[in-house]
Amino acid sequence: MPTPEPKVLVNEVSVTFESRGRSVVALDRISLQARAGEFLCIVGPSGSGKSTLLRVLAGLHRQSAGEVRIQADHPGTPLTAMVFQEHALLPWRTVRDNVTFGLENRGVGRAEREARTREMLAMVGLARFAQHYPHQLSGGMKQRVGIARALANDPEVLLMDEPLAALDAQTRTIMQEELLRIWATLGKTVVYVTHSLEEALLLGDRIVLLTARPGRVSQVYPVDLGRPRGLEVRASPAYGALLETIWSQLREEVVRAMAADRGPESDGLGA
Amino acid sequence: MAIASPIAFLVLWEWASATGLLRAVFFPRPSTIIAHLRDLVLDGTLWHHAATTLSRIGWSFSLAAVLGVAIGLAMGLWRRLREGLDPVFAVIYPIPSVLFLPLVSFLVPAGEIALVVTTAVTSFFLIAFTTTHGVRQIDRLVVEAATHYGARGWRLFAAVLLPGALPFIFTGLRLGLGFSLIVVVAVEIVSASRGLGALLWLSWQVLKVEDMYATFFVIALLGALLSYGLAALRARLLTWVPDVGER
Numbered sequence: 001m002p003t004p005e006p007k008v009l010v011n012e013v014s015v016t017f018e019s020r021g022r023s024v025v026a027l028d029r030i031s032l033q034a035r036a037g038e039f040l041c042i043v044g045p046s047g048s049g050k051s052t053l054l055r056v057l058a059g060l061h062r063q064s065a066g067e068v069r070i071q072a073d074h075p076g077t078p079l080t081a082m083v084f085q086e087h088a089l090l091p092w093r094t095v096r097d098n099v100t101f102g103l104e105n106r107g108v109g110r111a112e113r114e115a116r117t118r119e120m121l122a123m124v125g126l127a128r129f130a131q132h133y134p135h136q137l138s139g140g141m142k143q144r145v146g147i148a149r150a151l152a153n154d155p156e157v158l159l160m161d162e163p164l165a166a167l168d169a170q171t172r173t174i175m176q177e178e179l180l181r182i183w184a185t186l187g188k189t190v191v192y193v194t195h196s197l198e199e200a201l202l203l204g205d206r207i208v209l210l211t212a213r214p215g216r217v218s219q220v221y222p223v224d225l226g227r228p229r230g231l232e233v234r235a236s237p238a239y240g241a242l243l244e245t246i247w248s249q250l251r252e253e254v255v256r257a258m259a260a261d262r263g264p265e266s267d268g269l270g271a
Numbered sequence: 272m273a274i275a276s277p278i279a280f281l282v283l284w285e286w287a288s289a290t291g292l293l294r295a296v297f298f299p300r301p302s303t304i305i306a307h308l309r310d311l312v313l314d315g316t317l318w319h320h321a322a323t324t325l326s327r328i329g330w331s332f333s334l335a336a337v338l339g340v341a342i343g344l345a346m347g348l349w350r351r352l353r354e355g356l357d358p359v360f361a362v363i364y365p366i367p368s369v370l371f372l373p374l375v376s377f378l379v380p381a382g383e384i385a386l387v388v389t390t391a392v393t394s395f396f397l398i399a400f401t402t403t404h405g406v407r408q409i410d411r412l413v414v415e416a417a418t419h420y421g422a423r424g425w426r427l428f429a430a431v432l433l434p435g436a437l438p439f440i441f442t443g444l445r446l447g448l449g450f451s452l453i454v455v456v457a458v459e460i461v462s463a464s465r466g467l468g469a470l471l472w473l474s475w476q477v478l479k480v481e482d483m484y485a486t487f488f489v490i491a492l493l494g495a496l497l498s499y500g501l502a503a504l505r506a507r508l509l510t511w512v513p514d515v516g517e518r
Binding site for chain 1: 410412413415416417418419420421422423426430431434435437509510511513
């Protein structure tokens, strides 16, 4: 591979689950990499193991084979921080205390903790809601907290598992723009899982398309739509052409996934 | 309505007893009962018995709460322990607690200690059950996220598992406190010469029906006060629970 050492290196990673005495291959020799500061989107049909791949990167699940390397440029900060699809905030902690949670666990001093928390809450536009509890917030606001919580830890790589999937269409659009703004400000390396091709085209530098189970890398598409990118990109001919190209490939995989998988579908998590 | 309905009930009762619709021997007029209640308060009898009952509830509820929460948490955290204890609990729990009195008396000195331990049995099970369930119902994704953000060991327990189980622990405590009162009165009726249960039973046996009703009223009031006290504590501690926070 060309260029210097990649920020994220996934090399021949396989994941096999044991399910009712049978082993199911969720990921089959996946290899991919992300450059420092890159926004990498992973797209694939349900059951392609997108979330499983992210969980392996987060250290929440051990791969059965292969290696994962994340380059640590800032010692003392965590390698990854994950934004979960269902936000997964601690209901008994206020917004502020949720954001500060990871820093607390790592023993970061109080003054620094408070400064970082305030900064991140301001960045996601929730400074006024610091003392609220999660149940008092809307879905979009909860996910902003989830993003602030991840960013407060200043991770080497930000992992996002369909973070906007549970939101309504308008909120999702606004959050996509917010994400672009935050990413442009912080320059983080992002690995972003989504089932929405439109979202991947709006956000990503490159799109990794996974096959139906077992998940393999089908294709990697560079998204040459320029930066900074906004919603108006959807009107450009290049956008339409790329969407068309990737969709024809994704469509095949989706059809294959539906045919192979008549039973209850799962993404390796049983949900 | 909360105040109007009991008053209407008492007025109806007063009228029914005064006109002879109810036999005053068994259903004395509320005004008479209140007069007796005042006498019981003034001559110190009531305080003497109530203090005894309260102290028994205090001891047995504390015993049940400490053991119930500790064992409930342990059962929630360790599957092995849960699977081992579940069948034992399933057999012992449904036995009416008063029946433990003779059994407990073989194990610990009969008298005050046996009474307190017997009273604690049912409350202990209720608190242990709800606490176990409280730990088990915590969203696994939340625990996973907390682990991902570096919460391990003691920190995971104190910042995630314990607060996550707390609403259920409170439900258990509230049920347990109610049952402490029920059982302590029952045990006092059976085997004590002091306490509200003993006073109630004695009043009935010598047909001091007014005193019996007065004691009855005090027991009910005590139950309500204990329950509301714990509810107020819950509202202070669990501000993050939707039904508390919205008020």
